[in-house]
Amino acid sequence: MDNIGYLFAAYTVIWAVVFGYALMMQKKQRQLQRKIKLLQDSLDKSKTNS
Amino acid sequence: MSNKRALRDNALLGLGLVLMVAALYMVFVYVPTEKNMGIVQRIFYFHVPIAWVSLLSFFITFIFSILYLWKREMKWDSVACASAEIGVVFTTLVLITGPIWAKPVWGIWWTWDARLSTSLVLWLIYVAYLLIRSFATEPARGARYGAVIGIVGFIDVPLVFLAVNLWRTQHPTTIVFEGGVTVPMLLTLIVCIVAFTTLYIILLVQSANLKIMDADIKHLKGMIQAE
Numbered sequence: 513m514d515n516i517g518y519l520f521a522a523y524t525v526i527w528a529v530v531f532g533y534a535l536m537m538q539k540k541q542r543q544l545q546r547k548i549k550l551l552q553d554s555l556d557k558s559k560t561n562s
Numbered sequence: 563m564s565n566k567r568a569l570r571d572n573a574l575l576g577l578g579l580v581l582m583v584a585a586l587y588m589v590f591v592y593v594p595t596e597k598n599m600g601i602v603q604r605i606f607y608f609h610v611p612i613a614w615v616s617l618l619s620f621f622i623t624f625i626f627s628i629l630y631l632w633k634r635e636m637k638w639d640s641v642a643c644a645s646a647e648i649g650v651v652f653t654t655l656v657l658i659t660g661p662i663w664a665k666p667v668w669g670i671w672w673t674w675d676a677r678l679s680t681s682l683v684l685w686l687i688y689v690a691y692l693l694i695r696s697f698a699t700e701p702a703r704g705a706r707y708g709a710v711i712g713i714v715g716f717i718d719v720p721l722v723f724l725a726v727n728l729w730r731t732q733h734p735t736t737i738v739f740e741g742g743v744t745v746p747m748l749l750t751l752i753v754c755i756v757a758f759t760t761l762y763i764i765l766l767v768q769s770a771n772l773k774i775m776d777a778d779i780k781h782l783k784g785m786i787q788a789e
Contacts, residue, residue, distance in 0.1 A: 515602040515666040522662040544775040551782040
């Protein structure tokens with residue numbers, strides 16, 4: 513069981529980075545969806561006003 | 563998002579999950595421990611697929627950068643940029659997991675050998691690619707500059723791959739092609755490569771969708787200003 517710490521460190525880093533990246537993308541997707549909805553609403557409003 | 567697309571994305575996610583669980587089972591349960599290096603050799607089963615995905619990412623960036631410069635359609639640039647972003651994430655992992663393996667095996671974290679140096683240069687090239695794109699004042703200009711770096715920077719990819727054969731390096735040579743691994747080791751490596759390639763496809767689809775959504779926002783803003 514020599515060097516198990518190195519193996520643990522390598523796999524922890526891999527999963528932390530992959531999950532971190534996936535979470536970052538998910539957060540950005542939610543932000544962009546919110547932004548699109550706001551812009552769409554304001555576009556619809558300005559169309560009905562004109 | 564259409565139902566068909568949501569179904570396809572969920573199926574891909576499910577496949578990725580199954581493959582990753584299978585890969586972890588094979589790495590930690592199925593494959594025997596290597597005699598000389600011991601348990602730390604198991605880093606190899608994730609280090610190699612991650613390196614493969616990073617080179618594949620930059621190849622996709624190269625292809626889609628050519629397509630963008632040829633057709634001038636932003637959707638090709640979105641794929642090129644998304645792939646470069648994933649490539650940088652995976653090259654970062656290669657540059658971290660490599661030294662974690664090297665310390666107990668070589669006794670040092672890092673050496674300026676050809677494979678390691680060309681890999682670091684590759685990471686720097688594509689970090690520059692992402693930085694230049696983010697600093698560009700107009701999206702079209704950023705896409706154009708990015709496409710040029712995406713094409714020229716790709717020169718380093720074959721150098722990274724061939725470094726162990728072209729120069730005398732401390733990094734292990736391509737032992738897989740030379741029959742230096744047993745059947746269970748080869749099987750485990752293949753499953754890990756398939757799992758990580760699926761993960762790359764999942765991330766690429768998600769990341770390219772984000773870039774397209776970003777372009778939609780810019781388009782909507784333009785429409786509102788024109789109203």
